[in-house]
Amino acid sequence: MRVLLFLGIALMLVGVAWALLAAPTELFQGAPQRIMYVHVPSVVTAYVALLVVFAGSVLFLWRRDPRWDRLARSAAELGVLFISMTLLSGAIWGKAVWGAWWTWDARLTTTLILWFIYIGYLMVRAWAPGARGARAAAIIGIVGVLDIPIIHWSAILLRTLHPQPTVFRVDGPALPPTMLVPLVINMVAFLVVLTALLVLRVRQERTLDALAEALEGGA
Amino acid sequence: MSGGAPERWAVEVRGLVKAFDHRPVLRGVDLRVRAGETLAVLGANGSGKTTLLRLIATLSSPTRGSVTWFGEPSAPLPEIRRRIGLVPHESLLYDALTVEENLKFFGGLYDLAPERVESALDEYGLRPLALRRVRVLSRGQRQQVNLARALLHDPELLILDEPYTGLDVGAADRLTATLRASAARGCTVILTTHDPDGAGALGADVTVMLDGRLTEIMPAAGLDAAILAAWFREGRR
Amino acid sequence: MGYVAAAYIVVAALFAGYAMTLVARQRLIADLSDAAGTRQGRS
Amino acid sequence: MRVVRLLVGKDLRLEWRGREIVSAMGLLALLLAIVLGATRSGPEAAPAAMWVTYAFGATLGFTRTFTLERDHLTALLLAPLDRGLIFAAKALTNWLGLVVVQVISLPLFGALFTETIWTRLPALAIPMLLGGVGLAAVGTLFGGLIVQARLREALLPILMLPVVLPLVIAAVGATTGILDGLPLWAIGAQLQLLLVFDIIFVTASFLLFEYVVEE
Numbered sequence: 001m002r003v004l005l006f007l008g009i010a011l012m013l014v015g016v017a018w019a020l021l022a023a024p025t026e027l028f029q030g031a032p033q034r035i036m037y038v039h040v041p042s043v044v045t046a047y048v049a050l051l052v053v054f055a056g057s058v059l060f061l062w063r064r065d066p067r068w069d070r071l072a073r074s075a076a077e078l079g080v081l082f083i084s085m086t087l088l089s090g091a092i093w094g095k096a097v098w099g100a101w102w103t104w105d106a107r108l109t110t111t112l113i114l115w116f117i118y119i120g121y122l123m124v125r126a127w128a129p130g131a132r133g134a135r136a137a138a139i140i141g142i143v144g145v146l147d148i149p150i151i152h153w154s155a156i157l158l159r160t161l162h163p164q165p166t167v168f169r170v171d172g173p174a175l176p177p178t179m180l181v182p183l184v185i186n187m188v189a190f191l192v193v194l195t196a197l198l199v200l201r202v203r204q205e206r207t208l209d210a211l212a213e214a215l216e217g218g219a
Numbered sequence: 220m221s222g223g224a225p226e227r228w229a230v231e232v233r234g235l236v237k238a239f240d241h242r243p244v245l246r247g248v249d250l251r252v253r254a255g256e257t258l259a260v261l262g263a264n265g266s267g268k269t270t271l272l273r274l275i276a277t278l279s280s281p282t283r284g285s286v287t288w289f290g291e292p293s294a295p296l297p298e299i300r301r302r303i304g305l306v307p308h309e310s311l312l313y314d315a316l317t318v319e320e321n322l323k324f325f326g327g328l329y330d331l332a333p334e335r336v337e338s339a340l341d342e343y344g345l346r347p348l349a350l351r352r353v354r355v356l357s358r359g360q361r362q363q364v365n366l367a368r369a370l371l372h373d374p375e376l377l378i379l380d381e382p383y384t385g386l387d388v389g390a391a392d393r394l395t396a397t398l399r400a401s402a403a404r405g406c407t408v409i410l411t412t413h414d415p416d417g418a419g420a421l422g423a424d425v426t427v428m429l430d431g432r433l434t435e436i437m438p439a440a441g442l443d444a445a446i447l448a449a450w451f452r453e454g455r456r
Numbered sequence: 457m458g459y460v461a462a463a464y465i466v467v468a469a470l471f472a473g474y475a476m477t478l479v480a481r482q483r484l485i486a487d488l489s490d491a492a493g494t495r496q497g498r499s
Numbered sequence: 500m501r502v503v504r505l506l507v508g509k510d511l512r513l514e515w516r517g518r519e520i521v522s523a524m525g526l527l528a529l530l531l532a533i534v535l536g537a538t539r540s541g542p543e544a545a546p547a548a549m550w551v552t553y554a555f556g557a558t559l560g561f562t563r564t565f566t567l568e569r570d571h572l573t574a575l576l577l578a579p580l581d582r583g584l585i586f587a588a589k590a591l592t593n594w595l596g597l598v599v600v601q602v603i604s605l606p607l608f609g610a611l612f613t614e615t616i617w618t619r620l621p622a623l624a625i626p627m628l629l630g631g632v633g634l635a636a637v638g639t640l641f642g643g644l645i646v647q648a649r650l651r652e653a654l655l656p657i658l659m660l661p662v663v664l665p666l667v668i669a670a671v672g673a674t675t676g677i678l679d680g681l682p683l684w685a686i687g688a689q690l691q692l693l694l695v696f697d698i699i700f701v702t703a704s705f706l707l708f709e710y711v712v713e714e
Contacts, residue, residue: 016464020460020464031459031460032459032460034460035459035460035463035464038463038464038467039463042467061707061710081470081474084470085466085467085470088463088466088467088470089463089466089467092459092462092463092466093459093463095459096459096460113661113664113665114661116657116660116661117658117661117662119657120654120657120658120661123654123657123658124644124645124648124654124658127645127648127649127650127654128645128647128648128649128654129240130239130240131239131240131714132647132714133647133648135644135710135711136644136645136648136711138710139640139644139707139710139711140641140644140658142703142707143640143662143703143707144662146699146703147662147665150665150692150695150696150699151664151665153665153692153695154664154665154666154668154669154692155665155668157668157669157672157688157689157692158668158672193471197474197478200478201478204478204481204482204485207485207489208481208484208485208488209241211485211488211489211492212240212241212488213241214492215488215491215492273714276577277577278573278576278577278714279713279714280713280714297579297580297581298579300577300578300579301579303577305573305577307573311571311573311574313509313513313571315513315516315517316509316512316513316516320512324505324509325574325578327501327502327505328502328505328574328575328578328579328580329578329579330501368574
């Protein structure tokens with residue numbers, strides 16, 4: 001697992017270096033466009049983490065096996081981490097390109113609402129420890145992901161209330177290969193780091209549970 | 220454990236383990252109760268008696284091991300619940316409602332005819348209390364209403380958690396009489412208590428909860444000093 | 457140009473922050489295992 | 500459904516005797532309406548004020564329904580009925596509580612914000628009902644989840660509000676349209692979202708409730 005982490009970090013360094021130094025400057029936005037190489041991977045990684053939370057929660061409710069609960073718990077933490085990254089890098093990018101830290105763009109609003117939902121998830125974990133808290137968190141993990149399409153839909157409705165500039169379309173104009181390669185490298189780097197951190201966290205949780213059992217059980 | 224012919228057991232518990240957040244309360248309980256039998260589970264407070272009862276009453280699921288009711292391992296739980304009555308330690312009655320309203324509500328839960336509630340009011344001598352709010356009743360009266368509630372749907376298995384605590388002599392005798400009557404009708408009765416004399420009065424068999432496991436089932440008189448001593452030691456620990 | 461740097465620094469800071477929580481939890485595990493160790497007689 | 504009627508009947512009788520929940524929710528609703536009215540009381544502020552009041556009224560009311568039920572839940576779990584029915588009955592009771600709050604706060608919104616509430620009432624009832632059902636479904640599910648948690652009263656709003664935000668957005672949109680005199684088809688998108696939200700959350704809660712109550 002150590003190898004995975006170092007591989008991820010190495011890849012990330014390569015990706016960032018490539019993005020900052022070698023990649024061409026985009027014509028319309030200029031330098032700020034380089035934030036994309038961090039913003040887009042963190043969005044993808046965040047949603048991957050949320051899917052892991054969803055899968056872990058469903059399997060935990062169905063199988064009642066603590067292993068799935070630990071996976072969901074760790075993935076939720078990482079999900080919040082990467083959503084925070086997405087929101088902050090997105091805000092900075094927005095400020096750089098058209099001077100607004102926040103716009104009620106459908107995707108940004110969805111990500112923000114998800115951030116609150118999974119902060120709630122972590123709070124339930126903290127304030128309702130034990131088996132009941134785990135089940136409560138699992139249900140929130142499921143509801144959170146089920147809610148994504150609705151949130152997105154309502155965010156679009158919200159946008160009709162707030163006229164605002166057209167949002168940067170990352171997937172709009174096809175990215176030239178010189179930009180696509182560093183983006184993919186960074187994407188892979190983020191996902192490898194996610195996996196490594198996930199494995200590390202699950203191992204920590206397993207040890208913690210085992211220790212808790214040893215201390216309390218006394219058997 | 221008396222082998223006996225493989226007749227249907229009212230309740231069969233095999234290798235039952237129950238842990239709450241890594242803390243094992245039941246460490247492998249084995250128990251078989253024949254239909255129509257009355258069993259008293261003795262044990263100190265916090266020895267897991269209530270946990271065992273909640274498992275037998277289908278209110279919680281075991282961490283490991285199994286509980287089989289009426290010899291039907293695959294029967295759906297709602298069906299089993301229709302044949303079980305529970306008198307837990309805390310009263311399940313709604314204090315703001317009157318005795319009659321409570322019984323009508325619980326009767327409705329089991330889809331019983333209104334006449335059943337009327338007959339229960341007379342059968343348990345609750346007619347005079349019918350219109351009084353449960354909040355104003357004494358513990359003995361409340362126990363009587365709880366008992367009526369649990370027996371309303373004529374369960375085949377009646378489970379009581381510490382029914383004798385806090386009862387005056389009169390109420391205790393009434394309780395014993397009611398339990399005897401139910402047993403006579405073939406109803407299996409399982410109750411917990413931490414007072415061995417109560418079990419003796421009922422003529423029930425006895426088992427003791429020690430360290431998360433149950434001892435052999437034996438007649439109440441058969442309680443030998445060794446087990447009682449071990450049980451008191453555990454109580455004080 | 458400052459914005460790009462700001463964005464990358466923020467991302468790096470978040471990773472660092474998370475790394476610190478990992479380390480803190482690792483220390484918690486160390487303490488707990490000592491406690492568990494001494495309880496079972498291991499010195 | 501006989502059982503649901505029975506359960507709701509019991510809840511309503513209990514509530515009528517105690518009147519704790521409805522009075523607490525009602526008082527909060529009136530208070531919120533006044534506070535919001537005092538700050539920005541133009542007609543355009545009415546929809547937002549209404550739905551903020553309903554959402555917060557719901558969060559307060561729903562934590563209490565389960566704390567009252569906690570020791571009696573055992574009796575319901577013992578009865579030979581599908582656990583989802585317990586959710587359905589509890590959600591229905593909560594929804595009725597919310598309807599009461601919506602009705603008694605309406606005159607205040609009419610007075611403080613805009614008279615058109617009364618002229619557009621029949622159309623206004625649609626988003627109010629749809630929104631109420633959604634709030635009741637989510638509130639009952641989450642209310643049940645955190646019965647044992649510490650700081651329950653704080654936790655429910657934190658959990659519930661982000662999830663119901665889409666409902667509030669759509670409801671405010673629909674209410675604004677109606678108060679501006681738009682015909683119903685003009686706010687079709689908002690009503691559609693409310694309907695889909697209700698369907699998803701009523702079914703999801705019905706299925707997931709089994710895990711809320713079992714030990």
